[in-house]
Amino acid sequence: MNNTKNVSMSNIQVITRSGLLIGLSAIGAMIKIQGTIAFDSMPGFFAALFISPMAGGAVASLGHLLTAFTSGFPLTLPMHLMLTVVMGIIAYFFGVIERKVNGVLACVIAILLNGPVATFIAGITASLLGLPLSGSAMFTALVIPLTVVAAVNVILAYIIFKVLPRK
Incomplete structure (x- = not known):
């Protein structure tokens, strides 16, 4: 009985x-x-x-959807639904790598995935959707700002996690 109560509190x-x-x-x-x-x-x-990595993936996915929503879904809803999935996967792997290997490697991989790799995927997806800004033009326009902001987001999250006291 007491064990069930602890599981509920955890949820x-x-x-x-x-x-x-x-x-x-x-x-x-x-x-x-x-x-x-x-x-x-x-x-x-x-x-x-x-x-948990799963919770991180869910929060990151919803975060991207909120940004896309408040921006008016530029480059279409299908594009942002794909990016929502990509963000969730990147955050999930960030959590898994930090737990299984170390935080520094997790940060580097997450920045690379969220910057150049996600931009490359977005460029290909935009091309497949027939969007005007796509392919190498999209990659060139977005890779630097996306990588810089990805680095800030990832490193800030890691620093806060490291300095936050745990019970």
Whole structure:
């Protein structure tokens, strides 16, 4: 009986913490650098470390959707749904790599995945959707700002995780 109570409290804590971090993603989604490049993913990367990789993926995905929504879904809804999945996968792997290997490697991989790799995937997807800004033009226009903002989001999440006291 007591064990069931602890499991329920754990689920409540996960849901509460995830909800708070989704709220922070909404705030970050309003701090845009260029188009849909914003500070929405830091809470997702933090959640991947603090709660679980799965929770981090969910928070990062919702963070991207919030940014895309507040930007008017430039480059179409299908494009942003694909990017939502990509963000979730990147945050998930960030949490897994940090737990299994180390935080520095997790940060480097997450920045590379969220910067150049995600931009490359977006360029290909935009080409397949027949969008005007696509392929190498999209990659060239977005790779630097996306990588810089990705680095800020990932490194800030990692620093906060490291300095936050744990019980």
